[in-house]
Amino acid sequence: MTPQSDPGAPSRPADHIDSTEADPGETPVNQPKLGFVGWLRFAWRQLTSMRTALLLLLLLAIAAVPGSLVPQRSSDPNGVTQYFDNNPTLAPILDGFQMFDVYTSAWFSAIYLLLFVSLIGCIIPRTKHHFEALRARPPRTPVRLSRLAGYTERPLPVSTGSTSEAAAAAIDSAAKQLRQAGYRVERYEVRGEPSVSAERGYLRETGNLVFHTALVGVLVAVGFGGGFGFSGQRVIVEGQTFVNTLAAYDSFNPGRFFTDTRLTPYRLTLENLDAVYETRNQDAIGQPIDFTANVTVQDQDGEPEDRTVKVNEPLYTHGTDVYLLGNGYAPTITVKNAEGEVVFTDAVPFLPQDANLTSIGVVKVPDGMPEQLGMVGFFYPTQTELTSGAYTSSYPDLILPVLTLNVYQGDLGIDDGTPTSVYELDVSTLEQLSGGKTGVDSIELKPGQTAELPNGLGTVTFEDVTPGAAPAVDVDADADAEAAQERNYAQSVSRFASFDIHHDPTQMWVLAFAALILGGLLVSLFVPRRRMWVKAVSKPDGSVVLEYAALARGEDPGLEDAVTGFADKHAGPAASVETADAPEKSST
Amino acid sequence: MQLTLDEISILCVYSAMVVYAIAFIAFSIDLARRSAAATAAADAAARVEVKEAVAVGAGRGPRSAVAAKPAASVAYGRSPALRVGVAMTVLAWILHLSATVLRGLAAGRVPWANMYEFALTGTLIITTVFLIVITVSKQDLRFLGTFITGLVLVLLGVAALNFYVSPVPLPPALQSVWLVIHVFVASASVGLFALGFALSVVQLMQARRESIAATAKAAKLTFLATLPDSVTLENLAYRINIIGFIMWTFTLMAGSVWAEKAWGRYWGWDTKEVWTFIIWVVYAGYIHARATRGWRGSRSAWLAIIGFSTVLFNFTVVNLFFKGLHAYSGL
Numbered sequence: 001m002t003p004q005s006d007p008g009a010p011s012r013p014a015d016h017i018d019s020t021e022a023d024p025g026e027t028p029v030n031q032p033k034l035g036f037v038g039w040l041r042f043a044w045r046q047l048t049s050m051r052t053a054l055l056l057l058l059l060l061a062i063a064a065v066p067g068s069l070v071p072q073r074s075s076d077p078n079g080v081t082q083y084f085d086n087n088p089t090l091a092p093i094l095d096g097f098q099m100f101d102v103y104t105s106a107w108f109s110a111i112y113l114l115l116f117v118s119l120i121g122c123i124i125p126r127t128k129h130h131f132e133a134l135r136a137r138p139p140r141t142p143v144r145l146s147r148l149a150g151y152t153e154r155p156l157p158v159s160t161g162s163t164s165e166a167a168a169a170a171i172d173s174a175a176k177q178l179r180q181a182g183y184r185v186e187r188y189e190v191r192g193e194p195s196v197s198a199e200r201g202y203l204r205e206t207g208n209l210v211f212h213t214a215l216v217g218v219l220v221a222v223g224f225g226g227g228f229g230f231s232g233q234r235v236i237v238e239g240q241t242f243v244n245t246l247a248a249y250d251s252f253n254p255g256r257f258f259t260d261t262r263l264t265p266y267r268l269t270l271e272n273l274d275a276v277y278e279t280r281n282q283d284a285i286g287q288p289i290d291f292t293a294n295v296t297v298q299d300q301d302g303e304p305e306d307r308t309v310k311v312n313e314p315l316y317t318h319g320t321d322v323y324l325l326g327n328g329y330a331p332t333i334t335v336k337n338a339e340g341e342v343v344f345t346d347a348v349p350f351l352p353q354d355a356n357l358t359s360i361g362v363v364k365v366p367d368g369m370p371e372q373l374g375m376v377g378f379f380y381p382t383q384t385e386l387t388s389g390a391y392t393s394s395y396p397d398l399i400l401p402v403l404t405l406n407v408y409q410g411d412l413g414i415d416d417g418t419p420t421s422v423y424e425l426d427v428s429t430l431e432q433l434s435g436g437k438t439g440v441d442s443i444e445l446k447p448g449q450t451a452e453l454p455n456g457l458g459t460v461t462f463e464d465v466t467p468g469a470a471p472a473v474d475v476d477a478d479a480d481a482e483a484a485q486e487r488n489y490a491q492s493v494s495r496f497a498s499f500d501i502h503h504d505p506t507q508m509w510v511l512a513f514a515a516l517i518l519g520g521l522l523v524s525l526f527v528p529r530r531r532m533w534v535k536a537v538s539k540p541d542g543s544v545v546l547e548y549a550a551l552a553r554g555e556d557p558g559l560e561d562a563v564t565g566f567a568d569k570h571a572g573p574a575a576s577v578e579t580a581d582a583p584e585k586s587s588t
Numbered sequence: 589m590q591l592t593l594d595e596i597s598i599l600c601v602y603s604a605m606v607v608y609a610i611a612f613i614a615f616s617i618d619l620a621r622r623s624a625a626a627t628a629a630a631d632a633a634a635r636v637e638v639k640e641a642v643a644v645g646a647g648r649g650p651r652s653a654v655a656a657k658p659a660a661s662v663a664y665g666r667s668p669a670l671r672v673g674v675a676m677t678v679l680a681w682i683l684h685l686s687a688t689v690l691r692g693l694a695a696g697r698v699p700w701a702n703m704y705e706f707a708l709t710g711t712l713i714i715t716t717v718f719l720i721v722i723t724v725s726k727q728d729l730r731f732l733g734t735f736i737t738g739l740v741l742v743l744l745g746v747a748a749l750n751f752y753v754s755p756v757p758l759p760p761a762l763q764s765v766w767l768v769i770h771v772f773v774a775s776a777s778v779g780l781f782a783l784g785f786a787l788s789v790v791q792l793m794q795a796r797r798e799s800i801a802a803t804a805k806a807a808k809l810t811f812l813a814t815l816p817d818s819v820t821l822e823n824l825a826y827r828i829n830i831i832g833f834i835m836w837t838f839t840l841m842a843g844s845v846w847a848e849k850a851w852g853r854y855w856g857w858d859t860k861e862v863w864t865f866i867i868w869v870v871y872a873g874y875i876h877a878r879a880t881r882g883w884r885g886s887r888s889a890w891l892a893i894i895g896f897s898t899v900l901f902n903f904t905v906v907n908l909f910f911k912g913l914h915a916y917s918g919l
């Protein structure tokens with residue numbers, strides 16, 4: 001593609017440091033005559049030049065910066081909402097520039113797509129050229145070797161026969177040794193002087209091409225992976241079972257080409273979630289040490305299988321990857337109406353708010369009451385009273401679990417079909433019956449206790465789920481609070497695990513391309529590509545010397561040592577007294 | 589009084605800082621002496637010139653102008669200060685290594701899981717890389733000691749005074765072999781990038797001196813005259829930076845593998861991932877610049893400098909002020 005002085009050299013964009021500079025006198029002549037095709041060709045050459053690649057790379061780096069300054073919808077949707085709240089005027093303007101979706105934005109995509117077009121435009125001609133170079137003969141030996149790197153000469157050892165025979169034999173043995181050292185060799189005879197031209201390190205260019213091609217591979221694989229895969233979230237309370245179907249997910253993000261036939265309906269049951277917290281290190285009391293979700297996985301017709309999911313150890317099953325991303329408590333709450341009928345009973349996942357798992361949850365009782373009933377609850381696994389009188393949790397495990405509930409009644413807004421979060425209750429349209437400014441104390445329960453709802457609406461029970469626990473008692477009947485503290489609450493409240501379930505069919509491809517990137521890089525940066533020549537040169541006095549020299553193709557710090565090393569091996573070490581006219585070793 | 593392992597470790601850190609400071613002073617004295625040596629050499633050369641000029645008489649003028657001389661390297665002999673600097677660096681390194689190992693023993697795990705420990709281990713690796721490179725390299729690169737000991741001293745000081753936290757066990761998200769691999773290789777590349785950065789800075793200074801000398805103006809003689817020429821420096825910087833780049837590429841990939849295991853996706857444009865990517869792209873740009881006509885030399889050196897600035901930014905500002913999943917600074 002590019003005019004080059006040296007047909008054996010790797011093909012490079014015209015502005016590559018190793019390419020010959022175009023004769024400046026030529027261009028102006030044909031420039032005015034550039035037709036449409038000419039312009040296209042010109043534009044293409046610009047796009048696939050080293051300078052453009054460099055520019056686009058730097059642009060890409062700069063364009064990636066804003067995404068770290070402003071929260072992104074993809075990784076931090078809550079942060080984006082918050083940002084909008086905090087910066088009501090700035091946020092919409094930034095949004096107009098897709099600042100909250102930087103990595104899928106038009107401008108970011110434009111940069112990397114251009115870069116990859118440039119990359120492909122660069123790889124294709126180079127690959128073609130490289131295949132040709134792999135079959136080409138090493139180039140003709142230069143007339144004068146003395147100006148090349150590592151130039152060394154050694155006397156030709158002549159034992160028997162003529163010098164020309166000895167010279168030919170020496171060149172033959174050089175060719176053989178070079179071939180053994182991994183060089184491709186070619187014999188030449190210039191003006192009666194036998195020589196061998198050798199080249200090695202084609203792998204360098206191969207590595208470079210593999211590297212750049214694998215970059216394209218990663219991009220393509222990532223693009224497709226997003227298309228066919230999915231990711232979904234599901235909260236499972238201990239004892240509950242999840243069936244891998246679309247409806248069972250709490251939230252679900254399908255790729256563009258996803259169809260739900262890709263879901264295998266296996267069953268996943270959370271048997272229990274073990275949480276271990278630090279108890280001894282004074283600087284880290286309560287710090288999580290380990291979370292293990294013990295689950296059973298079952299095919300539609302298979303046997304249940306015990307498996308575990310840990311934070312750094314996802315479960316790979318049925319083509320999906322199951323990750324343990326969070327956990328917390330799910331107090332089991334039962335509500336009875338004034339007639340004593342159970343109108344609600346469930347383990348309600350409460351969302352952790354801090355490291356000691358002070359958690360917030362919502363109970364919605366749509367039916368069975370005079371009006372719809374809503375409760376906003378706080379759960380403290382180890383309740384402690386602050387000096388302000390407010391409660392907080394001082395340890396994440398169940399030492400003194402306490403649930404407080406504020407009761408609301410009115411229209412919960414769940415009948416008109418608009419989806420609402422199970423973790424939120426819009427209290428603005430509801431009448432508050434307890435807690436806050438109502439004058440009625442919030443309901444406060446320990447596991448196993450029952451309390452009256454305000455206005456004689458019925459009762460609410462915080463069930464103790466400890467295996468074999470005594471039946472619930474009325475909150476006032478439990479007079480001896482000290483005794484309560486002695487109790488072992490360790491299993492009194494169920495835990496939940498929140499799982500991320502993913503399917504990404506191209507993940508392995510991405511990994512494979514990444515490995516090629518790394519391999520290609522290592523090869524292309526560390527395999528030296530070099531040429532070496534050995535020539536038998538007749539001196540005016542009739543003697544013959546062997547000349548050795550080399551040429552680097554790209555970075556090659558060991559070049560000169562390689563020449564000397566080869567000369568030593570081939571003709572023996574240099575004589576201790578150097579010939580007076582031996583040229584100085586060149587230093588580049 | 590019974591000292592805990594961590595307290596001994598802290599003692600070692602502070603002792604190492606004192607010794608680093610001594611090494612820094614020794615290296616600085618060496619640089620100062622280099623300037624003096626360079627000036628002396630030039631004076632000597634000038635005297636020779638004058639004598640020659642007198643001997644030749646009113647000839648065709650001096651062939652080699654005094655002004656052109658400074659471009660050539662001035663030979664610089666043995667320097668006691670330099671040897672003291674290296675010896676002190678080795679001593680500081682031993683203390684530093686002990687501090688890091690003790691910290692790991694105190695915590696019962698690898699000592700690189702929070703900001704203080706990253707700094708402790710990262711700076712240890714910077715010194716280690718420096719000591720390896722001055723041993724291995726054919727060029728005498730000991731003059732970089734001023735920069736390296738200075739950088740390590742500052743980072744270690746900031747870490748010990750501001751980032752210190754008591755050793756605590758690893759949260760579940762960090763309990764992974766990938767912590768060992770990913771963070772260690774990342775620190776090693778930072779060590780290499782630091783060295784590459786220093787070489788690039790000296791390269792730029794040297795290039796400026798050479799261009800002044802080339803225009804036959806009298807260049808001021810500084811320690812630069814005793815150092816390798818800018819092309820040699822550039823090649824050295826490149827070699828070190830590409831090793832750093834390969835390790836960084838590995839860091840990025842190992843991070844993705846880990847992210848896949850810990851967070852359920854191999855790439856999610858988390859702040860720290862973004863900056864790892866930016867650093868990678870900047871250094872890829874640097875490597876390209878070296879191969880682009882018009883960009884070799886000073887321009888590509890600037891890219892290496894920008895590259896290391898992003899590395900430092902990533903380690904300090906991003907860790908401390910940016911929100912993201914990598915909130916493990918422990919502060």
Ligand code: HEM
Pocket residue numbers: 012013016047048049050053057115116118119120122123207208209211212215520521524525554872875876879
């Ligand atoms: C996706 C963006 C790109 C990245 C991340 C990238 C990265 C790299 C890296 C790390 C190297 C050095 C390792 C090696 O030699 O294999 C390199 C070399 C090279 N790249 Fe790229 N590159 C990109 C795009 C391009 C494009 C678009 C072109 C064509 C214009 C190009 C042409 C080259 C050439 C010719 C070399 C060899 C340089 C030499 O002779 O030393 N690259 N690239």
